[in-house]
């Protein structure tokens with residue numbers, strides 16, 4: 001009965017959110033998912049949400065049609081380009097909220113997520129991370145960062161996130177940030193029993209699992225007296241800042257590491273002495289830029305590195321092209337796609353004449369390393385994380 005009421009509420013919310021859409025399609029050209037498909041309207045922004053709207057409105061029960069809807073809904077990277085376009089040009093419809101709720105509905109009806117994503121949710125449920133990394137391995141890796149465990153004396157909790165213990169490139173990113181924390185003599189600590197922030201479950205529509213994870217993390221933060229969280233990933237940053245209950249997070253400052261580094265530089269706790277004579281371009285992560293308006297800090301950091309020349313891609317800032325990894329897309333591929341976003345982005349980065357593309361997100365980092373490889377540009381374009389570049393400039 002409770003489940004039925006919940007389902008009814010989710011449906012009501014979807015219809016309510018999408019009632020603002022006047023189907024003008026101004027959002028369609030901004031949708032990166034639409035850009036990499038053959039031009040079928042249902043493969044992009046308003047087409048995705050229109051399919052959802054009518055499935056809910058007509059009480060669709062046909063399994064085949066619902067499976068089609070699942071493929072359409074889970075193909076979205078949740079980059080939020082469509083919402084910005086709609087806000088600027090039309091009615092301000094909250095497309096990504098509707099998409100997330102649509103996924104929640106499909107999970108309730110045991111149709112979602114995508115088959116490849118099921119083991120991600122299982123792993124989150126059993127191990128507390130989406131990559132099936134055993135707890136002992138994760139703990140051992142975290143110890144390698146050589147940072148103390150969180151204590152009441154620590155000013156900052158460095159929340160490492162799940163990707164670093166599972167991926168070589170993200171490991172370097174975490175190590176570099178740990179090096180910067182030590183250099184700036186920040187009194188910080190890590191959670192030795194760290195679990196996921198819950199973002200993958202939330203974005204795939206598994207709201208119940210997200211709430212469980214959220215509760216566990218809040219308990220940890222409270223028992224350790226955490227007052228300031230600095231995350232490596234923009235996804236953890238956005239989740240703690242905007243998706244955890246505000247009341248429970250009161251008194252806890254949340255920052256992405258780029259914001260924290262920008263502060264350290266401004267306060268002269270971090271000084272770059274080594275010249276980096278390189279032409280560099282920057283990849284704005286969606287959950288840093290479009291979700292939280294953090295465009296300036298990473299650029300300020302890059303501009304403070306002596307010798308470095310920052311050049312922008314043709315699409316930058318709020319317009320920036322998604323790497324393709326958000327919204328659960330790190331774990332799902334779709335047949336209908338004729339290109340990969342990371343490959344298109346790698347070519348855009350190459351057009352700037354930059355030698356390095358800098359990212360500030362473990363998923364952007366992984367996808368862009370792949371993208372550069374796929375377009376055979378490994379020799380001319382290196383992909384680095386912002387923390388790595390900062391560590392080189394010390």
Ligand code: SF4
Nearest residue numbers: 021022024025027086
């Ligand atoms: S721009 Fe907004 S109103 Fe127009 S189709 Fe897209 S979501 Fe609907």
Ligand code: SF4
Nearest residue numbers: 031045076079080082
């Ligand atoms: S969030 Fe991004 S990928 Fe999803 S529909 Fe909107 S523009 Fe397209």
